[in-house]
Amino acid sequence: MQYLPIGINLAGKKVLIIGGGRVALRKIETLELYTRELWVLAPSIRDDIRNRSWINLIEREYQRGDLAGFFMVIAATDNKALNLAIAEDARQCACLVSVASDPGAGDFISPAIYFDGNMSVAVSSDGLDVKKSVRWRDKISRILSEGFLDN
Ligand SMILES: C[C@@]1(CC(=O)O)C2=NC(=C\c3[nH]c(c(CCC(=O)O)c3CC(=O)O)Cc3[nH]c(c(CC(=O)O)c3CCC(=O)O)/C=C3\N/C(=C\2)[C@@H](CCC(=O)O)[C@]3(C)CC(=O)O)/[C@H]1CCC(=O)O
Numbered sequence: 008m009q010y011l012p013i014g015i016n017l018a019g020k021k022v023l024i025i026g027g028g029r030v031a032l033r034k035i036e037t038l039e040l041y042t043r044e045l046w047v048l049a050p051s052i053r054d055d056i057r058n059r060s061w062i063n064l065i066e067r068e069y070q071r072g073d074l075a076g077f078f079m080v081i082a083a084t085d086n087k088a089l090n091l092a093i094a095e096d097a098r099q100c101a102c103l104v105s106v107a108s109d110p111g112a113g114d115f116i117s118p119a120i121y122f123d124g125n126m127s128v129a130v131s132s133d134g135l136d137v138k139k140s141v142r143w144r145d146k147i148s149r150i151l152s153e154g155f156l157d158n
């Protein structure tokens with residue numbers, strides 16, 4: 008096993024997502040439940056990201072130095088070499104980085120999550136089989152929503 012499941016306190020911590028496409032949106036849909044201190048940096052950002060008034064938009068290409076002051080960074084551009092360069096830059100500023108195109112190059116990966124109020128179940132395959140994680144999460148959500156664990 009390589010990736011330890013832990014709970015990170017994101018309250019008030021600044022998170023930067025580099026890339027404003029489909030993967031960025033999926034990451035935002037989870038992150039925004041934990042912090043509204045979200046920045047998205049990309050030359051082209053989807054409307055369903057732009058429409059979220061709490062997101063800080065930086066509409067240009069990534070430059071070295073952009074990571075300063077961020078606690079967590081997600082490299083989610085469609086340029087795999089750039090995503091790796093961002094992971095390298097993250098080493099200099101001691102922020103946690105996740106690399107969408109090359110998970111082993113980063114510090115963390117994201118699980119498939121089922122939420123019910125303050126309760127949650129996070130499923131991971133240690134980065135090896137995302138589709139299985141999603142299948143497990145969906146099965147677990149069906150079991151839980153049928154009320155088997157309520158008391
Ligand atoms: C669970 C979820 C959470 C989230 O992202 O928040 C998540 N991926 C989700 C969706 C999804 N991922 C992919 C598709 C297209 C599938 C298809 O082909 O149909 C879709 C579906 C879609 O996009 O709609 C493909 C894919 N995924 C990764 C790679 C790169 C690689 O493996 O090298 C590629 C190939 C990329 C390529 O094409 O190059 C990598 C990772 N994806 C992970 C998590 C981490 C491992 C978690 C674990 O341990 O199991 C890890 C390692 C890193 C990370 O991203 O953290 C979220 C479910 C959302 C939900 O349903 O709730």
Ligand SMILES: NC(=O)c1ccc[n+]([C@@H]2O[C@H](COP(=O)([O-])OP(=O)(O)OC[C@H]3O[C@@H](n4cnc5c(N)ncnc54)[C@H](O)[C@@H]3O)[C@@H](O)[C@H]2O)c1
Pocket residue numbers: 025026027028029030031048049050051052053067068069083084085086087089106107108
């Ligand atoms: N981890 C996962 O679950 C997962 C799933 C599918 C794909 N991927 C990988 O994630 C990456 C992104 O996929 P997508 O579907 O979101 O792509 P996309 O084409 O929808 O979006 C790409 C984004 O990158 C931005 N970008 C390009 N060059 C940039 C630069 N120099 N600086 C800043 N931003 C830049 C674009 O403006 C755009 O917003 C790909 O590398 C893909 O292989 C990961």
